[in-house]
Amino acid sequence: MAARRELGDELRRLRGERRGAEVVAALGWSESKLSRIETARIGISDSDLERLLRVLEASSDQWARLRELAGRGRARVWWAPYRSSVADRYDEYVAFEAEAATICEWEAQVVPGLLQTDEYAYAVIEVGADVQDPETVQRRTALRMARQTVLTREPPPRLRVVLDESALRREVGGRGVLRRQLKRLYEESHRPGIELRVLPLSAGAHAALGETFIIFEFTDGRAPVVHSEDLVGGQLRTKDADVQVYRDAFADLRARALPVGPSRELIARTGDGLR
Structure with missing residues (x-):
């Protein structure tokens, strides 16, 4: 969950001044989907992350970092049985x-x-x-x-x-x-x-x-x-x-x-x- 939260924070920073509606229009997503990703309510698949990073024009260093965070965010955590x-x-x-x-x-x-x-x-x-x-x-x-x-x-x-x-x-x-x-x-x-x-x-x-x-x-x-x-x-x-x-x-x-x-x-x- 911490990795997912960090990923969402970095995606918001990368989006900058661009409106969410502008980004999702290029992706064919709903604004709620982007919002849930940026607020760490849901994770993101590799394919969706790749499309999003292309739209946001991420650098190669940013790609590597954000892919790593997305992978960590999808990992099963040890405390899952107690959730x-x-x-x-x-x-x-x-x-x-x-x-x-x-x-x-x-x-x-x-x-x-x-x-x-x-x-x-x-x-x-x-x-x-x-x-x-x-x-x-x-x-x-x-x-x-x-x-x-x-x-x-x-x-x-x-x-x-x-x-x-x-x-x-x-x-x-x-x-x-x-x-x-x-x-x-x-x-x-x-x-x-x-x-x-x-x-x-x-x-x-x-x-x-x-x-x-x-x-x-x-x-x-x-x-x-x-x-x-x-x-x-x-x-x-x-x-x-x-x-x-x-x-x-x-x-x-x-x-x-x-x-x-x-x-x-x-x-x-x-x-x-x-x-």
């Missing part, structure tokens, strides 16, 4: 997560999904506003656990997390579940490539009050993407100015948070207090 249990927009989120070189996450309420235990994840997911039945909870929990394999890929992403202290104390699933979750969190904080910092309650007001977000950064020339959370799945932000606001906010949070060592100590103390 029926999540919203369509989740495709993009998982794709960006799987491809990111660096993931910067601010979480104010719960432990980040990539670091959750299965029982903690289940407890978080089952109270979701859009959850209808236990089967959906099970499938979403399984997907969340499967997503964690991104941390074992080669090379793994750099994961930088700032976690509010309140998330260490919120008894999601009960004291036993939280205690085991904090033990896992402490262990994961020692993994190479993971930087985990806790924002203490004493830090007071900060730049991201009332919102949680994730910044995905890439090394292949793609611009960073921000995912901000809400009750219906969140939204993706790609405008440079918007992304910079979130990068500045994360820098502020990271500066206010405890260093890595004291953060680990706070996690361990909080877990011990639950015995």
